[in-house]
Amino acid sequence: MRKSLLILALGAGIAAQAQELCGTIAERCEKHITTQYIPDGQFYRALLQGDEQAEFNLTLFGGTTYRVAACSGETDGALVFNVLDKDNNVLFSNKEQGNAPYWDLAVANTIDVRIEAGLDPSKSGSGCAVMLVGFKK
Amino acid sequence: MRLEPTSVAARTFDTRITNLYRASMSAPTSSTIALGLSLGLLMVACGGPETTTGTTGADTLAVDTTPKETELLNVGGKLFSIPSPVQTALAMRKAGLKYQKDLTTPLDKGESVVGKIGQSAVLGMYGADMAYVTVHKDGQRAMATMQAIEKLGGKLELTNSFDRSLLDRFKDNLGSEDSLLQFSGTAFRAADQYLKDNKRDDVSALVLAGGWVESLYLTVSDPAAAKDQAMVNRIGEQKNSLNALVSLLEASDKEKGATALITAMKELQALFAGVTNTYTFQEPVTDAAKKTTFINSTSSVTIPADQLAAIMAKVTAIRNLMLA
Numbered sequence: 001m002r003k004s005l006l007i008l009a010l011g012a013g014i015a016a017q018a019q020e021l022c023g024t025i026a027e028r029c030e031k032h033i034t035t036q037y038i039p040d041g042q043f044y045r046a047l048l049q050g051d052e053q054a055e056f057n058l059t060l061f062g063g064t065t066y067r068v069a070a071c072s073g074e075t076d077g078a079l080v081f082n083v084l085d086k087d088n089n090v091l092f093s094n095k096e097q098g099n100a101p102y103w104d105l106a107v108a109n110t111i112d113v114r115i116e117a118g119l120d121p122s123k124s125g126s127g128c129a130v131m132l133v134g135f136k137k
Numbered sequence: 138m139r140l141e142p143t144s145v146a147a148r149t150f151d152t153r154i155t156n157l158y159r160a161s162m163s164a165p166t167s168s169t170i171a172l173g174l175s176l177g178l179l180m181v182a183c184g185g186p187e188t189t190t191g192t193t194g195a196d197t198l199a200v201d202t203t204p205k206e207t208e209l210l211n212v213g214g215k216l217f218s219i220p221s222p223v224q225t226a227l228a229m230r231k232a233g234l235k236y237q238k239d240l241t242t243p244l245d246k247g248e249s250v251v252g253k254i255g256q257s258a259v260l261g262m263y264g265a266d267m268a269y270v271t272v273h274k275d276g277q278r279a280m281a282t283m284q285a286i287e288k289l290g291g292k293l294e295l296t297n298s299f300d301r302s303l304l305d306r307f308k309d310n311l312g313s314e315d316s317l318l319q320f321s322g323t324a325f326r327a328a329d330q331y332l333k334d335n336k337r338d339d340v341s342a343l344v345l346a347g348g349w350v351e352s353l354y355l356t357v358s359d360p361a362a363a364k365d366q367a368m369v370n371r372i373g374e375q376k377n378s379l380n381a382l383v384s385l386l387e388a389s390d391k392e393k394g395a396t397a398l399i400t401a402m403k404e405l406q407a408l409f410a411g412v413t414n415t416y417t418f419q420e421p422v423t424d425a426a427k428k429t430t431f432i433n434s435t436s437s438v439t440i441p442a443d444q445l446a447a448i449m450a451k452v453t454a455i456r457n458l459m460l461a
Contacts, residue, residue, distance in 0.1 A: 026330060038318045040221040041264065041325035042345070043333060058218040059377050060432070061228075085434060091421045092430040104429040109436045110374045111416070132326070133218060137227060137315070 022047075022128040025071050029130045032069035032102035037134030044133075046117070048072075049126035053118040056131055062109040065136040069102040070094070070117055073124045076101035081117040081131075217381035219345045222265035223318055225352040225371065226272040232368045234359045236273040241266040242351065244281055246460060247289035254394050257340045258459040260289050261347025267321050269355050276311035283307045283321075290328065293340060298328035342385040343395065346402070347459060349375075349382055354456040357449040369445065373412045373438030379405060401458055405451045411444040 022045050033039055046054030060066055072079040077099035083092040091113065094100045099120055117129050242262045250259050263286045270278040283304060290299030303324055310316035325344075332341040353375065362368040383406055386399050419433040440448070 023330075023334075035315075035319060038221065038223055038315075039322035039326045040218065041223075041322045041329065041348075042218060043326050043330035044216045044218065045333070046216065054216065056216045056218065057377070057381060059220055059374060061220065061224055061371070061374065062436070064224065065429070083430075085418060086416060087418060089418045091432055091434075092423065097423075097425060097428070100428060102428070104427070106429055106431045108431070108433050110370070110438075111432060111434055111436055112377045131216075134322070135221070135224065137318075 022130060025073070025128050025130045026132070028076070029069045029071035029101070029132050032071075033067055033132050033134035037067045037136055040133045040135065042133070044131040046129045047127070048117075048119050048129050051118060051121065053116045054129055054131075056115040056117065057112070058115065058133065059110065059112050060105060060107045062107055062111075065104055065106045067102055067104050067134045067136075068115065069132045069134075070115075070129070071101055071131075072119055072127050072129045078120055078123040078127070079117055079129055080120050081115055084114045084116065086112055086114075215384075217385055219349055219378050219382060219385075220352075220375070221268070221322065222348045222352040223268040223272070223322065225265075225356060226268040228368065228371050229269070229356055229359075229362075230272050232362070232365045234356070234361055234365070234368070236275070237355075237359065238270065238275060238278055240355055240358050241269060241278075241282075242460065244285045247285045247292075250289075250460075252394075253293070253340060254343055254398070255459070256289060256293055257343035258347035258350075258398070260286065260293060260295075261344035261349070262351035262456075262459065263289065264321065264325055264344070265348040265351035265355065268318065268352075271314055271317045271321070274314065276317075279317055280304075280307060280311060286324075295328045295331060297331055298324050338385075338389040339391065339395070342382070342389045343398075346382050346386060346398070349378065350452060350456050350459060353452045357452050363445060363449070369440060370438045372445065372448065373409075373414070373440045376409045376412050376414065379409055398455070398458060401451075401455045405448065405455060408444060408448050408451055411441060413439040415439075 026043065026045070044056055048054060068081075068083070070079045070081045079101070080095050080099060081093070082090055082095075083105065084090055092103060092105065094103060097103065115131065117131060119125070119127060119129070242259060246259055247256075247263065250256050263282055267279060267282045267286065270282060283299075287299045287301075287304055290296060303320060306320055307317060310320070328344070329341055332338065332344075353372065356362050356368060356372065362372070379402070383399065383402050386395055386402065390396070390399060415437045417435045419435060421430050421432045421434075423430040
């Protein structure tokens with residue numbers, strides 16, 4: 001009985017901490033979607049370890065500028081992300097921009113893209129990856 | 138919480154997460170994380186005489202410390218984005234489609250709708266209506282819609298996202314379209330985060346489905362949309378979003394309560410199969426100083442007229458199903 005209570009207490013405490021992990025990162029990431037951008041109303045996250053990559057699928061509409069913010073760890077720049085088209089052409093990689101935590105994509109014509117996000121191994125071995133998307137009117 | 142790699146708990150945590158992603162499309166949940174962690178901690182805490190229990194736990198969790206090949210979290214880890222209803226509303230305004238307030242979901246529907254599925258879908262529909270009335274500068278209706286959202290959000294235990302303070306901010310900014318769209322987008326994102334945190338991916342998917350269907354319904358309900366090439370393209374460009382929605386609904390409908398809706402969405406999917414998309418890659422241009430990449434690839438959409446008519450009819454039918 002005492003052991004069960006211990007498990008429950010541990011579980012409850014750790015659940016709150018785990019939720020906080022992604023929550024804290026999300027709070028930091030939200031700051032990159034500045035007031036010029038309208039949030040898309042969705043929250044994307046993945047828990048990664050090592051060289052795992054999360055995959056985000058988006059349709060980007062033509063004539064729109066999107067802001068993609070990608071965060072992990074305790075500071076910006078811990079997440080590497082690539083934007084690819086359906087033929088796997090790399091449209092953008094934040095690795096070439098010093099692991100920039102956000103970037104704008106000005107889209108001329110509607111395109112379906114895939115964003116692959118993984119942890120920068122030099123900064124983090126595992127953690128929560130958060131991606132947020134906003135767009136300009 | 139720190140994910141320090143020095144403890145057994147940390148390895149167990151990671152392994153649980155990896156397995157979770159392979160097993161389910163739903164977002165990672167804190168309770169699963171907690172289970173992994175608490176079992177891990179238990180193994181550490183219950184050393185000595187309890188080692189057998191701990192060891193058994195470790196075996197059951199199959200902690201894998203061998204290096205993995207680079208892998209994408211396919212299927213289980215794939216995340217889908219559904220276009221914001223705001224974008225569709227803006228496209229409708231740009232195309233000059235007539236504002237028809239009566240097309241929006243009745244505001245008393247939120248009071249009468251029962252059950253998680255209906256309530257979730259109607260919440261999403263209200264979100265799309267909110268975008269629609271806001272971009273058409275109908276502040277009064279926007280306020281009334283936000284009040285309906287707040288009430289329905291309460292029924293779905295989303296008062297942390299849709300609360301009195303949001304209503305107050307809304308009221309204070311009724312003249313600012315940008316602010317209203319910001320507040321609305323931020324509130325729905327917070328709700329989505331809360332739902333995913335609390336293993337309510339089914340509600341999250343249904344809210345998205347309701348918003349998506351309502352947006353499309355508002356679009357196709359104006360006969361002028363079928364004559365406007367930009368709007369026809371916008372309808373056709375929803376093909377991938379529909380595929381994503383069906384995947385989300387199927388993966389999250391563990392209680393099998395949304396079977397009728399999923400079936401109807403799949404029928405719509407079949408109609409969208411007749412939509413042809415072409416794509417030609419063009420080299421993007423990056424302006425590092427502006428932190429902007431210009432994506433110049435070209436694309437086009439073709440929808441045969443009869444297919445468009447069938448899509449329009451089906452969207453209306455699905456919307457009626459959601460409101461039934």
